[in-house]
Amino acid sequence: MIGAAALALVVAIVLMLVRALSGPTLYDRVLAVNSIGTKIVLLLGVLGFLMDRPDFLDISLLYALINFVATVAVLKFFRYRSFQVPLRRRTGGRR
Secondary structure, X not given: OHHHHHHHHHHHHHHHHHHHHHOOOXXXXXXXXXXXXXXXXXXXXXXXXXXXXXXXXXXXXXXXXXXXXXXXXXXHHHHHOOOOOOOOOOOOOOO
């Protein structure tokens, strides 16, 4: 039964890969890549359970954190075209 879950996750990853390659907008592609990362985290957990390797859970948690930070960084880059903090415009006498 767990093997079927791993196979279903692989099929879902392939479908998300197709979506990432054919997404009409940039945000659809970023969302698909983020979904692929999430499914890989689940697949690592299932494989760790199948092979009786609990250290795979630590690896999957680390991968989830990297996936989150990378998604935020990519979205910030595509919004501002830079990784720097955007400058505020001075309007009126307020800061």
